[in-house]
Amino acid sequence: MTLEKKESVSRRAFLDLSLKSSLATAAFAGGFPSIVPASVFGKNAPSNRINIAAIGTGRISRGHDMPGVWKYDNALIMAVCDVDSNRANAAKQLVNEYYTKKTGKDYDGVKVYTDYRELLNNKDIDAVLVSTPDHWHAPIVINSVRAGKDVYMQKPASLTIEEGRKMADAVKKSGRIVQVGSQQRSMSQFRYAAELVRNGRIGQLKTVYVGLPGDPSGDTELEMPIPKNLNYDMWLGTTPEVYYTEKRVHPHVGFDRPGWLRCEQFGAGMITGWGSHHIDCAHWAMNTEHTGPVEIWGRADFPKSGLWNVHGIFRTEAQYANGVRMIVTNEIANGIRFEGTEGWIFVSRGDASVTTSDPIAKQNAAKALDASNPKIIQSEIGANEIHLTVSKDHHGNWLESIVSKKDPIAPAEVGHRSCTTCLLHHAAMKLQRKLFWNPEKELFINDIEANKLLSRPQRAEYAVR
Known part of the structure; x- marks a missing residue:
């Protein structure tokens, strides 16, 4: 050393x-x-x-x-x-x-x-x-x-x-x-909803509905001079070289919601943007944090022109090895609905938003926690039942974990699995057919075309090694 x-x-x-x-x-x-x-x-x-x-x-x-x-x-x-x-x-x-x-x-x-x-x-x-x-x-x-x-x-x-x-x-x-x-995960209603599902308050879990916000398409944008204050080549990173225009990157003045969020070169759109949140919490309740679906299918509308090209209206579905079906769409209320043999639970952020330009700030807020029967969300989790990790502040939990050297509430492997599931739904949108996934090997089964979507070409200077 x-x-x-x-x-x-x-x-x-x-x-x-x-x-x-x-x-x-x-x-x-x-x-x-x-x-x-x-x-x-x-x-x-x-x-x-x-x-x-x-x-x-x-x-x-x-x-x-x-x-x-x-x-x-x-x-x-x-x-x-x-x-x-x-x-x-x-x-x-x-x-x-x-x-x-x-x-x-x-x-x-x-x-x-x-x-x-x-x-x-x-x-x-x-x-x-x-x-x-x-x-x-x-x-x-x-x-x-x-x-x-x-x-x-x-x-x-x-x-x-x-x-x-x-x-x-x-x-x-x-x-x-x-x-x-x-x-x-650090919002009490999401943890409590997951505990209720895990402890059988709605019977056997059958279906999970994930509702996401949507993103609009945009116009064609002309090439603009690169601002002197921006290292645009490094901003592009691993992704291909394309001309600079302000709505592809971020506002030159101010800190409003940036245009890159709507460009597939830099992300997959709301399926990963908000899907990473909701699918992660769904996995928490389903006890599938270290695995993923085995079948995925669905449809989506994509803009036929313009700079912003992430998915529009969509509905995708997935089947898990434990028999639970997940439906993800922007055609229902923003949040997660767990349906079981004895009732349902709906959970969302309510009126909470991260920033003033967060899409939820522009929507009618749903209830933070609701159920088919009020008694479901009034019940206590017993001492001998399943209790999930408690975090009252997400950044604070990270700092605590740095000190204790114990895993935080949202560790890298779990984040990777929830992001993977989002990207599987995105692959189904692109290919418009049923896909079969092996969560252990992290490969599509007997599907060369689908497996090509697991990676993208990367520019050498910034490539992940």
């Missing part, structure tokens, strides 16, 4: 020991230690902090991920990174202003990067937030855990099933703590 690695390991060991000692005096709630308040370990003790860098500093980072961690006194955002230098500098200002207000003293301790690979070389950084476009999630996570960083990553876990498997394997090999941003 090199001296540099020894120093890094020594620092982490000291950090773990200090925080574990503090946790011993902290209150416990729901089986997880509380985040340690500043009064326990002292605000000015650098050895007791988890130093964090934010990679990707747009809408979701500014409105959700950075605020999700900076509120904890044992976490310090010390660096920010974005291929758009304007956004990187705006993030620096945002974080500095927050810490100035929090401490009552002028603060200017945030370092700016425009290449995440340089950031990962900084040994003082313990963990990273990955809040980039979807096509960058897996590559950055893989390189981050190999660099010894713990990671909070936005969902979906990957652009393709193949790179998702590489990501999950890299995380397992590294031993680092990776939390997938499936924050619905």
